[in-house]
Amino acid sequence: MGKMQIDDTEISVISISKEDYISLTDMVRKLENGLSLIEKWLRNKNTLEFLGIWEEMYNSEFNTAEYHMIMGEAGLNRFVMSVKQWVNRTNSKGIVAKAGRYGGTYAHRDIAFEFASWVSPQFKLYLVKEFQRLKEQEQRQLGWSAKRELAKINYRIHTDAIKQNLVPPLLTSQQISYIYANEADVLNVALFGMTAKEWREKDPGRKGNIRDYASINELICLSNMENINAVLIHDGYEQKERLIKLNRIAIQQMTILEEQNAGKRLE
Template sequence: MSQKKVKTFSVLDTQIRVVPVDKEDYISLTDMLKAKDGDFFISDWLRNRNTVEFLGIWESVHNPDFNYGEFDIIKSQAGLNSYRISIKEWVKKTNAIGLMAKAGRYGGTYAHRDLAFEFGMWISPKFKIYLIKEFQRLKEADQAQLGWDIKRYLTKINYRIHTDAIKNNLIPLELSKAQINLSMKVWRKRSG
């Protein structure tokens, strides 16, 4: 993943990365977690029964390959003190597409924006509101940039059409002696 595709925005003094995955925005939960007070882990959020149910519903709407059998097993254990599951385990067992753990330069845990907004509520209601607001601002800025790029491209195309039309229709391939003499006369007058 190139750095050009990774975008960042700030929520309550926390820098959060956004990466595109199959034309969808995935937001870094790892970055968001820095805004939560204390030592918490994404697995703490994932062990909550309401979280697991929400993830299962989201996957059932968006993922035709979701493994419902494994999901039911995980859901039955969610909320128990002994229950723990990592993002990698969740994805592997359920074939989930809404969450992903990435290694490397832009590594961390990422979630589809719908799920990231829900994670924002776990951090705090205030954080969720600002997360949505700042994400929308980022998307509006992207749209404005896209509009500018389109206008620039259209201007470039129009310029080429106009210059080609002038070359092909207004400028003769060969000039007569009279045209050359007239051009020279005009040139001398202007430069002299």
């Protein structure tokens, strides 16, 4: 996820074994004696009980015997506990200490939310809300990336169909490349109303290609059209016939997709 911004505090989030870990160090960095709060929290017997339950639920390598020894020591005036001691003695996975540029104490989101609640219930609510917002944003981005990857896969199917059915033998690699580009532009013209070259000439300063600027609906439509075009090529349709058919399909599919989006916005 990267970073969360709560008021004027930037909090790092990293992924460990596909789980989200939030920086406790960042949470308290701007508080007076902030870093000492983490160790003070760790010395709390209720905290240790919560951590032990979490580790026993999710960490098969947790040192339960050592944990019970720590619980026996907790509450005594001489009892001290640091993140390093906790990790080394119990083989904890819920809390980790990271070195380097983005170093500090990180905790699994379950534990980080518990720590935030101990620091300030209000801060915890803001933290949970921002975390949920970023997760939703991340899911939307993953959805867009998945559709982009689907378009790439279908493009490979599409180009393979061109190679098998449109490319005569003994052509030069330059001629083959030209046929591929030409076929890609059949889809570009059918969906976007212009070739890749026309799109570049329209705004020479833009980077990337026409498909990089496509909407989610356009990528869905493009993915479908690539499959349909591959079938039409296999069935022997001339390029002009395919362009007309694909344009009609693009208009029909985009109309349906846009109507669905409009309906969701009204809801």
